[in-house]
Amino acid sequence: MKNLTVPAVFSALETDFPILEVSQLAEQESWRKEINRPLYHIHKWWATRLGSVFRAITLAALSPRGKGMWDDFYKTHNLTGKVVLDPFMGSGTTLGEGLKLGAKVVGCDINPVSTFLVRQALTPVSEVALRRAFEALEAEIAPEIRRYYQTRDPETGALIPVLYAFWVKVLDTPCGEEVPLFSRYVFAQDAYPKKKPRAQIVCPACWSIFQDRYDAIETICGDCGHNFNPQKGPAAGQNLTTSGGRTYKIKSLLPVSAPPRHRLYALMALRPDGSKIYVAAKEEDHSLFSEAAERLRTEDILLPTFPVRAGHNTDQARGYNYHAWRDFFNDRQLLCLGLLLKAIMRLEDRAIREQLLCLFSSTLEFNNLFCSFKGEGTGAVRHMFSNHILKPERTPLENSIWGTNRSSGTFMSLFESRLLRAKRYLNEPFELRLESDLLGAKAGTSKVVASAPISPRLVESWREIEAVKGSAALILNGNSAALPIPDRSIDAVITDPPYFDFVHYSELSDFFFAWLAPALKGSYPWFEREDSSAEGEVQDKDPQMFSRHLGYVFAESRRVLKDDGVLAFSFHHSRPEGWAAIYCALAQADMTVVAAHPVHAELRAASPKSAAKDPISLDAILVCRKRATVEPISYSLETIQARTSALSKRLEEGGLLLSRADYFVIAASQALIATGYECLSFDEIEQRLLEIMNAISSPEASSLAAAE
Incomplete structure (x- = not known):
C-alpha cells in the first residue's frame, strides 16, 4: 500500500x-x-x-x-x-x-x-393571484365534485359531505361464492389504538357497520346477530378461504383481463358540528356512484390513455390486470378528476394554470384505488407510493377529490399544505x-x-x-x-x-405523466412521448x-x-x-x-x-x-x-x-x-x-x- x-x-x-x-x-x-x-x-x-x-x-x-x-x-x-x-x-x-x-x-x-x-x-407566484384562481375553481367546479361525495345522516336524514369511502376487492370462486378480500373485519381504528381502543367493524353476514374494540376476537353484530372473530377475514397472505372452508390462491381467481371488482361498504362523513361518523353504504350511495359512472361515458374530458409498461416497479400491479393507468381509478374518481382538470385548463394565466396543474397532479397520489386508510388521529390517507412498488390495495380508500376543511390529501387541503406553503x-x-x-x-x-x-x-x-x-x-x-x-x-x-435496483423512477412517474402529458404536450416538447422514460436513462x-x-x-x-x-x-x-x-x-x-x-x-x-x-x-x-x-x-x-x-x-x-x-x-x-x-x-x-x-x-x- x-x-x-x-x-x-x-x-x-x-x-x-x-x-x-x-x-x-x-x-x-x-x-x-x-x-x-x-x-x-x-x-x-x-x-x-x-x-x-x-x-x-x-x-x-x-x-x-x-x-x-x-x-x-x-x-x-x-x-x-x-x-x-x-x-x-x-x-x-x-x-x-x-x-x-x-x-x-x-x-x-x-x-x-x-x-x-x-x-x-x-416560480414565484402571487399568493393573492393563486387564491383568486382557486376561489374561481371552487365556485365553478367544486359543487359538481362535492355532489358525488355526500350521504344521508342516519339521524337527521340530511345530506352531509363524505370524507372517505371504504371499498374492498371481491373475487368469485368456482362454486359461485363472492368473497371479499378482507384480511380482518376491523376496517378503521385509531392510530394509537391502545389509547383509543374503539374501532369500526363490518359484519361479514349483513355488511352493517358497528363499533367494538380494535383487538376483539369475538363480537356480535347488533343488526343480524352474527357471531364472528373480527380479526380473521377470508384473505390471508396469497390465499383466501370461503365460508365453506375451501382455500384458493387469490391470483388463480383474478378475472382474465380486467382488475378485480370492488364493493363499496362504508363511508366516513362529516356532520355540520364537525364530528365524523361512519355509516354503512346504502342503496342511495350506490346509486350516486352509478350516476357518476354513467356521466363519465358522455363527458368530454382529458383522461389518461397510456398503458402501464412492464417493469420492476409495475409488474405487481400488472399481475392484478392493471394494464392501463386509468384502471388505477374508479369511475367516480375519473369523472371528478377529469372535470377538475378541464376547469384548470380553462384558466387564462399560464403561470397560475401550471401551478394549479402541478397541484392537480400532486392530488392524484392521494386519490386512486391504490390508497388505503391509515387510521384516525393521523393523516387519514396512506398514499399509493408508501411502497416503492405499485402494490394493489385489497381494501382501497376513496378520497373525496376536492375535499373539505377536515380532509386529508384532497385538492383543497393540498392547496394550503403544499402549494401555498x-x-x-x-x-x-x-x-x-x-x-x-x-x-x-x-x-x-x-x-x-x-x-x-x-x-x-x-x-x-x-x-x-x-x-x-x-x-x-x-x-x-x-x-x-x-x-x-x-x-x-x-x-x-x-x-x-x-x-x-430499487426504485425505477420513470416507471412510477408514468402515473403522473399519463395525466400531465395530454394537458402539457402543446407547451413542452418533452411531454410528447409515450411515457416518462427516455434513452440514456x-x-x-x-x-x-x-x-x-x-x-x-x-x-x-x-x-x-x-x-x-x-x-x-x-x-x-x-x-x-x-x-x-x-x-x-x-x-x-x-x-x-x-x-x-x-x-x-x-x-x-x-x-x-x-x-x-x-x-x-x-x-x-x-x-x-x-x-x-x-x-x-x-x-x-x-x-x-x-x-x-x-x-x-x-x-x-x-x-x-x-x-x-x-x-x-x-x-x-x-x-x-x-x-x-x-x-x-x-x-x-x-x-x-x-x-x-x-x-x-x-x-x-x-x-x-x-x-x-
Missing part, C-alpha cells in the same frame, strides 16, 4: 465536514420534511434528499478551506458568480439550496415530470435550528431566516444565465450526458444519483450497465466542471455491487473520491425502510475531483476500519443510532478514497468491498472499535 498523501485542497468540503451537527439537524428535518422544506414537496418525487444536508454540502463546496463550515451555516450568503449544476435534479433540492446561498443554478433531469415540478416549485417558503426561506442536543421527534427547534427570498429568473439557455446579473436558474429536460453548457464553466456539481437492474450510463453523466459533469471544482453526491447501498458501480462510473469519468462524509439521510421509521431487517439511515457524501488535479491516496484495510470506527463513534456519541448496514456505508465510502487511483475491474472492486463488509462485522473489527 502507498503512503497517505494529502492533496491540495480547493474547497471546505474536502476537509473536516461537520457530520454530527448536520446529521442532528437532518434528523429533525426528516420528521416532517414537507413542512420543514416545503419547496421540495410541492409534488411527489422519490428519494428527496434533506435540504439542510444539501445546504451544508453546497456551502462547503463553494467555500475555500477554513470557510463554509458549521459556524457559517446560519449566516446569509451571497455567492455571486458561482454556478452549481445538478444533473439528476429530481425534486430540485440542490437548486433551491444553491439559490438560497446566492449562486446561479443549472438543473437537468431526463424525466419530464421532474422538470415540470421543479419549474413550478421555483411552498410559495411562502420562496418569500421566507427558513432553516431549522436545534435548541438542544436531543434527537427525535420532540427535540426543540426554532426557525431562522438565513437567506434572501428565492426569486430566480428562469432562463432557457446558458447564454441567458451568463447574462443575468442576479439570481437565475436554468432548468433543462434531457440526457445529462449531453449538456448544452461550455467546458469548465461550472463551480460545483452537486447531486443525488438514482438507485440502479440512468436506471438498470444490471449494476454494470447502470454504472456505464452513470459514468457517461459523470464524464459530462467533469467536462463542464472547472478544474478547481468538486463533484459531490450522496449515495448509500447495502451491497458491494452498488458501490462497485459507483467506483467504475467515476473511473470511467476520470474522477476520484477525495473525501467521504457520512450524514443522516432518512427517517429510520419511514416506509418501506422501517420494514428492512437492517435499515440504512446514513448517506455517504462522496466528494470527487478530476484525477489530474490531485495526488493519489491509499488506505490499508486497517486504516479503513479505524476511520469507520472513528466516524461511527462520532455520530453515535451525538445520539444517532447506526445499524450494521450504516457501518458498511461508512466503510465502503472510505474504501472508495483508498482505491481511487487503482485500475480495478468491477469484479475486483466488488470483491474488495465484500472483504471490507465481512471485516467490519468480524470480532477483530469489534475489538478495534473498542480500542478506538
Whole structure:
C-alpha cells in the first residue's frame, strides 16, 4: 500500500465536514420534511434528499478551506458568480439550496415530470393571484365534485359531505361464492389504538357497520346477530378461504383481463358540528356512484390513455390486470378528476394554470384505488407510493377529490399544505435550528431566516444565465450526458444519483405523466412521448450497465466542471455491487473520491425502510475531483476500519443510532478514497468491498472499535 498523501485542497468540503451537527439537524428535518422544506414537496418525487444536508454540502463546496463550515451555516450568503449544476435534479433540492446561498443554478433531469415540478416549485407566484384562481375553481367546479361525495345522516336524514369511502376487492370462486378480500373485519381504528381502543367493524353476514374494540376476537353484530372473530377475514397472505372452508390462491381467481371488482361498504362523513361518523353504504350511495359512472361515458374530458409498461416497479400491479393507468381509478374518481382538470385548463394565466396543474397532479397520489386508510388521529390517507412498488390495495380508500376543511390529501387541503406553503417558503426561506442536543421527534427547534427570498429568473439557455446579473436558474429536460453548457464553466456539481435496483423512477412517474402529458404536450416538447422514460436513462437492474450510463453523466459533469471544482453526491447501498458501480462510473469519468462524509439521510421509521431487517439511515457524501488535479491516496484495510470506527463513534456519541448496514456505508465510502487511483475491474472492486463488509462485522473489527 502507498503512503497517505494529502492533496491540495480547493474547497471546505474536502476537509473536516461537520457530520454530527448536520446529521442532528437532518434528523429533525426528516420528521416532517414537507413542512420543514416545503419547496421540495410541492409534488411527489422519490428519494428527496434533506435540504439542510444539501445546504451544508453546497456551502462547503463553494467555500475555500477554513470557510463554509458549521459556524457559517446560519449566516446569509451571497455567492455571486458561482454556478452549481445538478444533473439528476429530481425534486430540485440542490437548486433551491444553491439559490438560497446566492449562486446561479443549472438543473437537468431526463424525466419530464421532474422538470415540470421543479419549474413550478421555483416560480414565484402571487399568493393573492393563486387564491383568486382557486376561489374561481371552487365556485365553478367544486359543487359538481362535492355532489358525488355526500350521504344521508342516519339521524337527521340530511345530506352531509363524505370524507372517505371504504371499498374492498371481491373475487368469485368456482362454486359461485363472492368473497371479499378482507384480511380482518376491523376496517378503521385509531392510530394509537391502545389509547383509543374503539374501532369500526363490518359484519361479514349483513355488511352493517358497528363499533367494538380494535383487538376483539369475538363480537356480535347488533343488526343480524352474527357471531364472528373480527380479526380473521377470508384473505390471508396469497390465499383466501370461503365460508365453506375451501382455500384458493387469490391470483388463480383474478378475472382474465380486467382488475378485480370492488364493493363499496362504508363511508366516513362529516356532520355540520364537525364530528365524523361512519355509516354503512346504502342503496342511495350506490346509486350516486352509478350516476357518476354513467356521466363519465358522455363527458368530454382529458383522461389518461397510456398503458402501464412492464417493469420492476409495475409488474405487481400488472399481475392484478392493471394494464392501463386509468384502471388505477374508479369511475367516480375519473369523472371528478377529469372535470377538475378541464376547469384548470380553462384558466387564462399560464403561470397560475401550471401551478394549479402541478397541484392537480400532486392530488392524484392521494386519490386512486391504490390508497388505503391509515387510521384516525393521523393523516387519514396512506398514499399509493408508501411502497416503492405499485402494490394493489385489497381494501382501497376513496378520497373525496376536492375535499373539505377536515380532509386529508384532497385538492383543497393540498392547496394550503403544499402549494401555498411552498410559495411562502420562496418569500421566507427558513432553516431549522436545534435548541438542544436531543434527537427525535420532540427535540426543540426554532426557525431562522438565513437567506434572501428565492426569486430566480428562469432562463432557457446558458447564454441567458451568463447574462443575468442576479439570481437565475436554468432548468433543462434531457440526457445529462449531453449538456448544452461550455467546458469548465461550472463551480460545483452537486447531486443525488438514482438507485440502479430499487426504485425505477420513470416507471412510477408514468402515473403522473399519463395525466400531465395530454394537458402539457402543446407547451413542452418533452411531454410528447409515450411515457416518462427516455434513452440514456440512468436506471438498470444490471449494476454494470447502470454504472456505464452513470459514468457517461459523470464524464459530462467533469467536462463542464472547472478544474478547481468538486463533484459531490450522496449515495448509500447495502451491497458491494452498488458501490462497485459507483467506483467504475467515476473511473470511467476520470474522477476520484477525495473525501467521504457520512450524514443522516432518512427517517429510520419511514416506509418501506422501517420494514428492512437492517435499515440504512446514513448517506455517504462522496466528494470527487478530476484525477489530474490531485495526488493519489491509499488506505490499508486497517486504516479503513479505524476511520469507520472513528466516524461511527462520532455520530453515535451525538445520539444517532447506526445499524450494521450504516457501518458498511461508512466503510465502503472510505474504501472508495483508498482505491481511487487503482485500475480495478468491477469484479475486483466488488470483491474488495465484500472483504471490507465481512471485516467490519468480524470480532477483530469489534475489538478495534473498542480500542478506538
